[in-house]
Every structure is written in structure tokens, then in C-alpha cells.
Amino acid sequence: MSLPETPDSDPDATPGAAAATAHRRRKAERPQELLDAALALFVEKGFAATRAEEVARRAGVSKGTLYLYFASKQELLEAVIRERLSSRIAAAADRVADHPGSCAELLRDVLTQWWSEVLRSDASGVFKLVIAEVRNFPEIAEFYFREVVEPGQRLLGAIVERGIAAGEFRDLPADSVVHSLVLPMVMLCVHKHSLGVCHPAEALSDPQRFIQQHMDLLLHGLTLPGPAPAEAPLP
Amino acid sequence: MSLPETPDSDPDATPGAAAATAHRRRKAERPQELLDAALALFVEKGFAATRAEEVARRAGVSKGTLYLYFASKQELLEAVIRERLSSRIAAAADRVADHPGSCAELLRDVLTQWWSEVLRSDASGVFKLVIAEVRNFPEIAEFYFREVVEPGQRLLGAIVERGIAAGEFRDLPADSVVHSLVLPMVMLCVHKHSLGVCHPAEALSDPQRFIQQHMDLLLHGLTLPGPAPAEAPLP
Amino acid sequence: MSLPETPDSDPDATPGAAAATAHRRRKAERPQELLDAALALFVEKGFAATRAEEVARRAGVSKGTLYLYFASKQELLEAVIRERLSSRIAAAADRVADHPGSCAELLRDVLTQWWSEVLRSDASGVFKLVIAEVRNFPEIAEFYFREVVEPGQRLLGAIVERGIAAGEFRDLPADSVVHSLVLPMVMLCVHKHSLGVCHPAEALSDPQRFIQQHMDLLLHGLTLPGPAPAEAPLP
Amino acid sequence: MSLPETPDSDPDATPGAAAATAHRRRKAERPQELLDAALALFVEKGFAATRAEEVARRAGVSKGTLYLYFASKQELLEAVIRERLSSRIAAAADRVADHPGSCAELLRDVLTQWWSEVLRSDASGVFKLVIAEVRNFPEIAEFYFREVVEPGQRLLGAIVERGIAAGEFRDLPADSVVHSLVLPMVMLCVHKHSLGVCHPAEALSDPQRFIQQHMDLLLHGLTLPGPAPAEAPLP
DNA sequence: AATGAATGAGGGTTCATTCAT
DNA sequence: AATGAATGAACCCTCATTCAT
Known part of the structure; x- marks a missing residue:
């Protein structure tokens, strides 16, 4: 925390x-x-x-x-990106490992907490930075993929698939679901460092509230209506 | 002429x-x-x-x-951004005006078609450009907000609210719903011009498929389970 | 001339x-x-x-x-050296081709005139430049060798060997003779642009006179004493 | 020695x-x-x-x-040059003082041995260094002249003049003769530290041989043909 | 209207020199 | 005496902009 x-x-x-x-x-x-x-x-x-x-x-x-x-400005850029992204993925993995609840709860907790932290910290800017600079520095792409995109994808995809296998989630393509979950979070980070600075009065001005709403909407779309409603488990 | x-x-x-x-x-x-x-x-x-x-x-x-x-490189930048975003919003508004189906269908059609067009065209790059440059050129922010963010928000928000009022959608905050719908689309455009160029083999390599899946997931999360399931209306 | x-x-x-x-x-x-x-x-x-x-x-x-x-300061250096050395060697070869006199006269004329010209012109500075910079820019070495050292050596060596074969010169190693002839000329050029600038009052202050004396001394050491004294042919 | x-x-x-x-x-x-x-x-x-x-x-x-x-890089340069040149001239003077043979032998021995030593030692590099840097640091010029050029000139010039006076040498201007003798030696030193490093396969690759040939050629050009052949005195 | 030679301020990088430890 | 972190002036090179043609 x-x-x-x-x-x-x-x-x-x-x-x-x-x-x-x-x-x-x-x-x-x-x-x-x-x-x-x-x-x-x-x-x-x-x-x-x-x-x-x-x-x-x-x-x-x-x-x-x-x-x-x-050694150079470019090496500084690479170091900046490397330094800010390495540790955080591991933290998320730890959280997943020892989580007690259902898949929906797990997903909600991981996404809510992990992204809230990133969004609060300076590390959120790295997303904007990577987006803006990858094409000029292709070495960044490989690192970012190996260290951020793939581990994140794997982690969340596994949860989604577990939920499907357990009959908790509808049978949807896990990679798309993960993107629907995660891409708005990335945009939140990007927004914080671009438009958000210029135009603070806006619907994204309370990102925590949006994260909650987004998770609710997505989990509602993801879970099977029947036996085990994820957000209100029976006693 | x-x-x-x-x-x-x-x-x-x-x-x-x-x-x-x-x-x-x-x-x-x-x-x-x-x-x-x-x-x-x-x-x-x-x-x-x-x-x-x-x-x-x-x-x-x-x-x-x-x-x-x-007159200068900066003026060129401003012209570029202005030119690419003005006309497209109107096109979306037209489509909404004379649409026959339910709110879910309307939402799906508008989002699917409008974003598919944008994604296919060069205009998709403007999102990356705006993200990267607003903080250096704040005049861009105001224009972008007035011409893109607000009209889009108003347009889609109105549909969502109509759906809620009609009992077709769950009662959720319309602005958050719009963001959940739209932010991944923006990311798709951004991705096409940043990481997507460096690492083409990836889950986002078929954006049309993702758009479909995303709409299904979101509309499923949005609609009330009861009388009128949006994606399979009774005869 | x-x-x-x-x-x-x-x-x-x-x-x-x-x-x-x-x-x-x-x-x-x-x-x-x-x-x-x-x-x-x-x-x-x-x-x-x-x-x-x-x-x-x-x-x-x-x-x-x-x-x-x-394109860069270094390329400028390379161009400078190339430009000043290419044409002059050919000029010397021309003079050799249609020369009427004995080998001694030929040698004296070629060396005296060619080096006098070089010494008078800006091109003389190239020798100092090459000496000072080859080790930092090894590409210069190859060019200088191919374009200056080897052609010069070949040209003069051939005259010396012809003189030996004709019984006009003593039988000495031609390469050493050429060096004894030429190295002081090179030093003259170097001197003009280094010590000569700082200390004009000196024995090398009249290079033309030195060239004459040097040629006399060397040709006297080179020619056979017997039948055909090169510098004073009998009537 | x-x-x-x-x-x-x-x-x-x-x-x-x-x-x-x-x-x-x-x-x-x-x-x-x-x-x-x-x-x-x-x-x-x-x-x-x-x-x-x-x-x-x-x-x-x-x-x-x-x-x-x-105190500074420049002072280091000056110290380097001073240190390497001072002692050697005295050594040459000693050798001249107690030499038994003819002037030609004296000349040959002094030049051969002294320059061979210099060429073998690190001190040979000083010539290249002085050539390259005098114009930027004119104080070097004065020192070099006073400590190297003039003593050397005086020493060798005296031998040549003695040989002329003794009827051993032809009557030539001593300063020019000294230059004809010495300049190639200087070039040998310079060459060792410039082109010689880049292009080892060359006629100057055996400097000892060249020194011998050069002395033979020059002494032959210097001595009178008549009564006292310098290099083979009668018993 | 179009060109492209020319400019010069600006930015990345190096390195002689200093000074606290 | 010795170190090496820190400085900042200086230098190479770039590029937005201008202007004569």
C-alpha cells in the first residue's frame, strides 16, 4: 500500500x-x-x-x-524508462499470488490498487514518454514489451482465464478483456501528463472515481449472471 | 474555388x-x-x-x-491538428441523428464505424500528436477540447443517458461509461503510431476484432439483464 | 614554370x-x-x-x-590533404618524360624546380600537416602513400637506376639515394611552417641556396669520378 | 656513449x-x-x-x-621538451673532443652513433612534437634553438670547417653541408613517430642501413678526390 | 511563386582545472 | 600528498528562418 x-x-x-x-x-x-x-x-x-x-x-x-x-542524453532516457518500470510489475505479481477472494475480486483489487499507485507516482509519466519516443528509439520498444506489456498481459490474462474455467466469467477472449480493462488505465496515466495539465476541469479529474466505475462496468460485463454474482457473494 | x-x-x-x-x-x-x-x-x-x-x-x-x-513550424503544427479533427465530429453527429435502432445498437454502430474510419485514416495519428505536444503548446489544448473532447463527450453521453432513461441501460454515471467506451479506442489510435510500429505481433494487431469484443463486453456490462437484451432482441 | x-x-x-x-x-x-x-x-x-x-x-x-x-571537420581535413597533393606529382612526371640532358642534370632540374615550386606554394604546409595528423587519422596515411610517397619514390628511383645502368652514377642502393636527396627537401617544407616562422634568422632562411648546395653535394657524391663528370661535361 | x-x-x-x-x-x-x-x-x-x-x-x-x-597542461609540454633535449648535445660534444681519426671519420662516427641513439630512444619523438607545436607555443622555439639547433650546428659546422681547412674536404658552405647531413636524420626521427607507425613496410624501415648509406654518399660528395681518401687512409 | 544558399543562435558533449575530502 | 567529483567555458554541429535570385 x-x-x-x-x-x-x-x-x-x-x-x-x-x-x-x-x-x-x-x-x-x-x-x-x-x-x-x-x-x-x-x-x-x-x-x-x-x-x-x-x-x-x-x-x-x-x-x-x-x-x-x-554517457549521453539518450542513455539517460533509456535509464529513466528502465528504472521506473522494473520493480512495479513484480509488486503486482506478489499481490496476485496471495489473494484470497474470487477472480472478480482479485481483478478489481489488483487493478484498482496497482493502477492507483502508479497514477499517484511519477512513474505514471513513463507511459506518455514511451508512447512519444518509441519510434525514435526502438530499443525502448523491446525493453518495454519484455518488462511491462508481456508480464502484465500474462498476469491479468491468467486471472481472466482462471475465472472462465471456474465458471465465474463468461467465455470471452482473455486478451481482449485484458485490453478493455487496462487501456483506459494507461490513458488515465497519459492524460494526467498531457491534457490533464492544461484542462483540469473535466470528467477525468477524479481518476479514482473513474477507476471504480470502470471496474464495476467491466466486471458486470464479464461475469456470468447466474449462480455466483462476483460483487455480492452469497453468505 | x-x-x-x-x-x-x-x-x-x-x-x-x-x-x-x-x-x-x-x-x-x-x-x-x-x-x-x-x-x-x-x-x-x-x-x-x-x-x-x-x-x-x-x-x-x-x-x-x-x-x-x-509562418513558422509551430503554426504548421497548429494547422495540422486543426485540419484533421474538425470534420469528423460532425459526421458522427449526423449518423446519430437518423439512427433507427436501440440505444445499444446506436452506441455500437457509432463507435464501431466512426472509430474504424479514424483508425484507418491518417487522422488517427493526431491523438498521439496531441498527447505528446499539448504541454508545449497549450493553445492546442483549448482547441482540442472545444472541437473534439466536448462534442464527443456530449454526443455519446446523450445516448447513454437516453438509454438509461429508457430503461435499456443500468443507471451508471454517463461520463464514466463514455470514458470506458472511448479511452481504449483512443489508445488503439495511439498504439497504431507508437508501439504498434515496433512490435507488430501482438494482441492489438487486429484492432477490428478488439473493437467488436470491447463493444460486446461493455454493452453487456451496461445493459439491464431484464426484458430487452441488446445484442439479441426478441422477435 | x-x-x-x-x-x-x-x-x-x-x-x-x-x-x-x-x-x-x-x-x-x-x-x-x-x-x-x-x-x-x-x-x-x-x-x-x-x-x-x-x-x-x-x-x-x-x-x-x-x-x-x-560534413565534418575531419572530412575537411581529408579534403585539404587530398586536394593539395594530387596534381603536383603528375607535373613532375611530365617534366621527366621530355628531358634532354644527363641523369644528373635531370635529377637536379626535377628536384630543384619541383621542390622550389612546392616550397613557394601553400602546398608545402601539407607535409607538416600529414606528419602531425596521420596517427590520429590513419586513412590519411594510405592516401598519402599511394599518391605521394610511392609515385615520387618510383619516379626518382628510376632516374637513379638509369644513371647507374648508364655508368653515370656509382652503384648505390637507389632507395637510400632518393631519401638522401628528398628528405631534406621535405624538412625544408616542414621548417617553413614550424620553426622557420619563429626564428627567421637562420641558415635555412635562404632555401633556394640550400637546395643548390644540397644538389651539388649529393650529385658529387653520386657520380663516378671518371669519364663523364655530370656537372662539367667536356666539350 | x-x-x-x-x-x-x-x-x-x-x-x-x-x-x-x-x-x-x-x-x-x-x-x-x-x-x-x-x-x-x-x-x-x-x-x-x-x-x-x-x-x-x-x-x-x-x-x-x-x-x-x-601548473597546467602547457607547462607540462614545456617541461617535456626541455627535459629530453638538454643532456644529449653535451654527450655529442664530449665525443667530438677526444676523437682520434680524420674529420670524415669523426663526422661519420658522431652522426652515426648519436643519431642512432636518439632514434632508438623516446627522445626521437621530441622532433615531431616541436615541429607540430612551436607555432602555438613560441617559447618552445627559443629554447629549442638555443639548446639544440645552435649547439648542434656549431659542433658539426666546426668539424666540417676543420676538414676544409685541412684540405680533407672540398670547399663548400659548412652550414649547408651540415643541413644536408642532418636534416634526413631529423626526418628519420619524425618518420618513426608519424608515417612509420602507419605504414611499416617501406624503404625507411631499416633506418640504420639508411644512415650508413647516407653517410657514405655524403662523405663521398664532401671529400676531395685527391691525396687523402677519407674512408680508406693508406697505412 | 519557388528556390536553396546563408546565417547564427542553440544544444549536446568534452575537458582543463579546481577543491573538498 | 593524493583523489576524483564537480564545474563551466569552449567547441562541434544542427536547424529554423531569412533573403537574394
């Missing part, structure tokens, strides 16, 4: 005091600070329109320092 | 003036050719990463000519 | 007058003007220490213009 | 504090190691194209340490 987000980095950390190992400690934190800055700017302005010096300045260092940690 | 021409300086003008006409027609089509070229390249590489000269070359003219028609 | 040197380019050619085809004519001359500027600066300061903008400014154009004609 | 190469290893054997001694010895040798590294790299790549950090790394120290011993 707790988001392991990077705490806000302070650009002017302890100038005079506690200077003993400050030198080393800074070095250890620099890459993450640069990645955070880069993510924010790449998501906001796009990769090409972001100047390397801006990234450095936002991370509180000078232009040259950026290049001590990343 | 004809553009005001400067007097023909061609000394050996043919009597029928077929060449002159071809020339004049070229001139009239220039802006559209430039817009087409710009759309393709902006969608592919992003606005900042596309060089003005590339656009010109793809349109078959020289760099300087581009600036005869558009 | 006449040096086909590039005339001094005027950086501000005819601003108002004769503007008809000035545009095109400039374009045709630009590459040569840039090559001249680049040669002068590369020879003076070395390749790495010369800024591309300096080259452009010396050629009377802006930084960007340089890159309209040469 | 003895090569004043990198100085000796250790005069001080100490009881007990071996590590401290090693450390101290390292410290004493640091400047020389840095000079060696700098010479090698400056000769190979040129001054401007050599990074200070490369020099440090090749000497086995860190970037900062270099600046403990040399």
Missing part, C-alpha cells in the same frame, strides 16, 4: 553542516536525482525538447556533472 | 493551357500536401525532432516554400 | 555591383576558399587546435556555411 | 621502513613518470588532442595529482 517513491530531493543539502561524508553520499544519490529530474522534464516537454542542462539544473548540478553519470 | 493568380509569365503558353492548369492546381493543393507531410512526420518523430526541411521534402517542395504557406 | 596558385580570395567580393550570377559563382568557389582557409589554419595551429568557426571566418562565411560543403 | 635514459632505480636501501621508502621513492619519480607519459602521448596524438587525464592515467596517478607537479 505504501508507495516506495523517491523522496523529494533537496537541491541545496546541508551546505556547511554534516560535511563529513557528504561528498560520497552525494555521489551515491546523484544518479537517482538525475533520473528523477530527467523523468519529470522528458514527460513534460518530450525528449527532444528537453535540454540536458535543464535536467542537470533541476537535479541541482551543473551540465558537466550529468555526463559523469550518463 | 480558384486562387487569385498572378499573370502568367510563361512566354510559350499552350492554347489550351493544360500545363498552366496543372500548375495552378498544384499551387492550390500545396497547403494540403504540406499538412499531410507534416502530420506524418510529426506523428512519427515528434514535433521537436522533425526538421522543417523534411516536411518540405516529403511534400515535394523546397524549404523556402514551406514558409510561404506557414 | 608558372605556379598555378589559387589567387587570394577576396572576402568581400563586389557587394553591390555585378550581382547577377554572384550567388551561383560564390557557391562554386566556396569549397576552394574553405579548403584554402582550412589548410592555412590546420598547418599553423594543428587540426585539433583549429576551431571550425575560425576556418569559416577566414573563408569569409559563417560557421554554418562550412557544414554545407563539408 | 652512455644513454642518459630514465634515471637509476634506487640508491637508498633502508632497514625496516620498506613501504615508506617505496612510497617516498614513488613520490620522487612521479615527475619523471608524468613526463614520460606526456611525451609518449603528445608525440602520438599531438598536444591539443591529448587529454590531461590520459597523461595522468598512463603515469599511474589521478588527474588531480598531475596538477600537483605541473
Whole structure:
């Protein structure tokens, strides 16, 4: 439930005091600070329109320092994407493993919680970033597919198929169902970093509410009407 | 329809003036050719990463000519977006006006046909473009909202609400329902121009099938189970 | 006999007058003007220490213009070396072909005249340039060998061997003789563009005189004392 | 006769504090190691194209340490050149002082041995370095002239003039003769560090042989044919 | 109207030098 | 004395835009 987000980095950390190992400690934190800055700017302005010096300045260092940690702007982009997506899929898998309820509940919980977390965190921007930049940097595509799309697809597809096999869900193509479930979530993330910034007054302004409604609608469409209504199991 | 021409300086003008006409027609089509070229390249590489000269070359003219028609690269971007989105919304509204069937059928037909057309056409790329560039060019946001988001929302929301009022649909918040219906369609368009190019072997490789499945799932979730099942009306 | 040197380019050619085809004519001359500027600066300061903008400014154009004609600074270097060495070897070969006198006279004339021309012209700087830069740009080595070293060696070696066969010269290894003849000439060129600039008062300050003395000394060491003294044939 | 190469290893054997001694010895040798590294790299790549950090790394120290011993990269260059040229001229003068034979023999021995040593040692690279960098660092010129060119010229010029006065040599301008003798030797050194690295298969690949042939040719050209053949004195 | 040569500000990257540790 | 993280000026190269033809 707790988001392991990077705490806000302070650009002017302890100038005079506690200077003993400050030198080393800074070095250890620099890459993450640069990645955070880069993510924010790449998501906001796009990769090409972001100047390397801006990234450095936002991370509180000078232009040259950026290049001590990343060989080029492009490598920084790749690192940014890699860093933000790797850990989260595993977290979702864990949640699925030890879940008690029905398939519908499992689906609802996983999607609601996992996506809520992503949406709250900076990682949500990665979707916009990948969408905008894959065609210019095809190496990103392969990584994103291997690390994000396929595991996610597999995880959710398995739940759907289990529900079908158990007679809980209607017999529908699992891959399409997963897309119907997930694509609006991705759009929510994308929206948060594009139109959502410019036009906050809108139906997507309360994403948590939409997630709930979306799950209700989809699970209602997915479950068999008969014996075991997923959202109100008999006592 | 004809553009005001400067007097023909061609000394050996043919009597029928077929060449002159071809020339004049070229001139009239220039802006559209430039817009087409710009759309393709902006969608592919992003606005900042596309060089003005590339656009010109793809349109078959020289760099300087581009600036005869558009004052700057940014104005070209704005024209591109405006041009591709204006007409399509009206077409959808027309279809809704004289539709015979139930609300579910109406919804299915409108969504299936309208989005299929968009997905097939170049206009699908505009979604990726808007997503990637709104934050850099906020004027785009307002236009896009006024011309695309709001009309679309109003149109579909009205159908949903009519269905609810008619007892055909469950009583759900219309705005969320519309989003559940539409956001995956938008993602389909985005996908076509980003990941879909890099990784064609995938579940979204047959978008028409997905659209069908998505509509089935959503309409099943939307309709009341009782008297009038939308997808199989009693004779 | 006449040096086909590039005339001094005027950086501000005819601003108002004769503007008809000035545009095109400039374009045709630009590459040569840039090559001249680049040669002068590369020879003076070395390749790495010369800024591309300096080259452009010396050629009377802006930084960007340089890159309209040469893809990179390195390509400019390669073009500079190629351009200055190709034609001169052929000129020497011509002179050898239709020479009337003895081998000693032939040798003296070829070396004296050819090297005097090179020494007077800007091309002399190429030797310093090649010496300083081959190890950084190995492609230069192959070109220089194929186009300069080997043809020169072959040309002069053939004369020496002819002289030996005719009983005019002592029987010495021709390659070493050629080096004894030629290496001081190369050094003369190098000197002109390195130490010679800093310390003009010196024994090499009159290179023509040195060339004469060098030829006399070497030909005296080369010729057989007996029947036909090359530099003073009997009546 | 003895090569004043990198100085000796250790005069001080100490009881007990071996590590401290090693450390101290390292410290004493640091400047020389840095000079060696700098010479090698400056000769190979040129001054401007050599990074200070490369020099440090090749000497086995860190970037900062270099600046403990040399105030700037340029001062390092000057030290490199100074250090390699000072001692050798004196060695040649010694050899001349106590030489028994004729002037021709003296000339041959001095040139052959001195230049062979230089050519074998790292010092040979200094010629290339001076040639390439004097114009950027004019202070080098004065030093090089005072310490290398003039002493060498004086030394050899004196021998030649002595030979002329003794009736052993023809009456030629001594400065030109010295140049004819010496310039090819300089070129040999230069060649070793420029083209010779790229194209080893060549007539200069056996420099010792060339030196012999060059001396034979030049001394033959220099000596009077008559009473006292220099290279085969009668018993 | 169309061209394309020319410009020069701008951005990615390098590297000599400094300084806190 | 030694390190190596950090800096920022400098340089190569690009590209939106202009303008003479």
C-alpha cells in the first residue's frame, strides 16, 4: 500500500553542516536525482525538447556533472524508462499470488490498487514518454514489451482465464478483456501528463472515481449472471 | 474555388493551357500536401525532432516554400491538428441523428464505424500528436477540447443517458461509461503510431476484432439483464 | 614554370555591383576558399587546435556555411590533404618524360624546380600537416602513400637506376639515394611552417641556396669520378 | 656513449621502513613518470588532442595529482621538451673532443652513433612534437634553438670547417653541408613517430642501413678526390 | 511563386582545472 | 600528498528562418 517513491530531493543539502561524508553520499544519490529530474522534464516537454542542462539544473548540478553519470542524453532516457518500470510489475505479481477472494475480486483489487499507485507516482509519466519516443528509439520498444506489456498481459490474462474455467466469467477472449480493462488505465496515466495539465476541469479529474466505475462496468460485463454474482457473494 | 493568380509569365503558353492548369492546381493543393507531410512526420518523430526541411521534402517542395504557406513550424503544427479533427465530429453527429435502432445498437454502430474510419485514416495519428505536444503548446489544448473532447463527450453521453432513461441501460454515471467506451479506442489510435510500429505481433494487431469484443463486453456490462437484451432482441 | 596558385580570395567580393550570377559563382568557389582557409589554419595551429568557426571566418562565411560543403571537420581535413597533393606529382612526371640532358642534370632540374615550386606554394604546409595528423587519422596515411610517397619514390628511383645502368652514377642502393636527396627537401617544407616562422634568422632562411648546395653535394657524391663528370661535361 | 635514459632505480636501501621508502621513492619519480607519459602521448596524438587525464592515467596517478607537479597542461609540454633535449648535445660534444681519426671519420662516427641513439630512444619523438607545436607555443622555439639547433650546428659546422681547412674536404658552405647531413636524420626521427607507425613496410624501415648509406654518399660528395681518401687512409 | 544558399543562435558533449575530502 | 567529483567555458554541429535570385 505504501508507495516506495523517491523522496523529494533537496537541491541545496546541508551546505556547511554534516560535511563529513557528504561528498560520497552525494555521489551515491546523484544518479537517482538525475533520473528523477530527467523523468519529470522528458514527460513534460518530450525528449527532444528537453535540454540536458535543464535536467542537470533541476537535479541541482551543473551540465558537466550529468555526463559523469550518463554517457549521453539518450542513455539517460533509456535509464529513466528502465528504472521506473522494473520493480512495479513484480509488486503486482506478489499481490496476485496471495489473494484470497474470487477472480472478480482479485481483478478489481489488483487493478484498482496497482493502477492507483502508479497514477499517484511519477512513474505514471513513463507511459506518455514511451508512447512519444518509441519510434525514435526502438530499443525502448523491446525493453518495454519484455518488462511491462508481456508480464502484465500474462498476469491479468491468467486471472481472466482462471475465472472462465471456474465458471465465474463468461467465455470471452482473455486478451481482449485484458485490453478493455487496462487501456483506459494507461490513458488515465497519459492524460494526467498531457491534457490533464492544461484542462483540469473535466470528467477525468477524479481518476479514482473513474477507476471504480470502470471496474464495476467491466466486471458486470464479464461475469456470468447466474449462480455466483462476483460483487455480492452469497453468505 | 480558384486562387487569385498572378499573370502568367510563361512566354510559350499552350492554347489550351493544360500545363498552366496543372500548375495552378498544384499551387492550390500545396497547403494540403504540406499538412499531410507534416502530420506524418510529426506523428512519427515528434514535433521537436522533425526538421522543417523534411516536411518540405516529403511534400515535394523546397524549404523556402514551406514558409510561404506557414509562418513558422509551430503554426504548421497548429494547422495540422486543426485540419484533421474538425470534420469528423460532425459526421458522427449526423449518423446519430437518423439512427433507427436501440440505444445499444446506436452506441455500437457509432463507435464501431466512426472509430474504424479514424483508425484507418491518417487522422488517427493526431491523438498521439496531441498527447505528446499539448504541454508545449497549450493553445492546442483549448482547441482540442472545444472541437473534439466536448462534442464527443456530449454526443455519446446523450445516448447513454437516453438509454438509461429508457430503461435499456443500468443507471451508471454517463461520463464514466463514455470514458470506458472511448479511452481504449483512443489508445488503439495511439498504439497504431507508437508501439504498434515496433512490435507488430501482438494482441492489438487486429484492432477490428478488439473493437467488436470491447463493444460486446461493455454493452453487456451496461445493459439491464431484464426484458430487452441488446445484442439479441426478441422477435 | 608558372605556379598555378589559387589567387587570394577576396572576402568581400563586389557587394553591390555585378550581382547577377554572384550567388551561383560564390557557391562554386566556396569549397576552394574553405579548403584554402582550412589548410592555412590546420598547418599553423594543428587540426585539433583549429576551431571550425575560425576556418569559416577566414573563408569569409559563417560557421554554418562550412557544414554545407563539408560534413565534418575531419572530412575537411581529408579534403585539404587530398586536394593539395594530387596534381603536383603528375607535373613532375611530365617534366621527366621530355628531358634532354644527363641523369644528373635531370635529377637536379626535377628536384630543384619541383621542390622550389612546392616550397613557394601553400602546398608545402601539407607535409607538416600529414606528419602531425596521420596517427590520429590513419586513412590519411594510405592516401598519402599511394599518391605521394610511392609515385615520387618510383619516379626518382628510376632516374637513379638509369644513371647507374648508364655508368653515370656509382652503384648505390637507389632507395637510400632518393631519401638522401628528398628528405631534406621535405624538412625544408616542414621548417617553413614550424620553426622557420619563429626564428627567421637562420641558415635555412635562404632555401633556394640550400637546395643548390644540397644538389651539388649529393650529385658529387653520386657520380663516378671518371669519364663523364655530370656537372662539367667536356666539350 | 652512455644513454642518459630514465634515471637509476634506487640508491637508498633502508632497514625496516620498506613501504615508506617505496612510497617516498614513488613520490620522487612521479615527475619523471608524468613526463614520460606526456611525451609518449603528445608525440602520438599531438598536444591539443591529448587529454590531461590520459597523461595522468598512463603515469599511474589521478588527474588531480598531475596538477600537483605541473601548473597546467602547457607547462607540462614545456617541461617535456626541455627535459629530453638538454643532456644529449653535451654527450655529442664530449665525443667530438677526444676523437682520434680524420674529420670524415669523426663526422661519420658522431652522426652515426648519436643519431642512432636518439632514434632508438623516446627522445626521437621530441622532433615531431616541436615541429607540430612551436607555432602555438613560441617559447618552445627559443629554447629549442638555443639548446639544440645552435649547439648542434656549431659542433658539426666546426668539424666540417676543420676538414676544409685541412684540405680533407672540398670547399663548400659548412652550414649547408651540415643541413644536408642532418636534416634526413631529423626526418628519420619524425618518420618513426608519424608515417612509420602507419605504414611499416617501406624503404625507411631499416633506418640504420639508411644512415650508413647516407653517410657514405655524403662523405663521398664532401671529400676531395685527391691525396687523402677519407674512408680508406693508406697505412 | 519557388528556390536553396546563408546565417547564427542553440544544444549536446568534452575537458582543463579546481577543491573538498 | 593524493583523489576524483564537480564545474563551466569552449567547441562541434544542427536547424529554423531569412533573403537574394
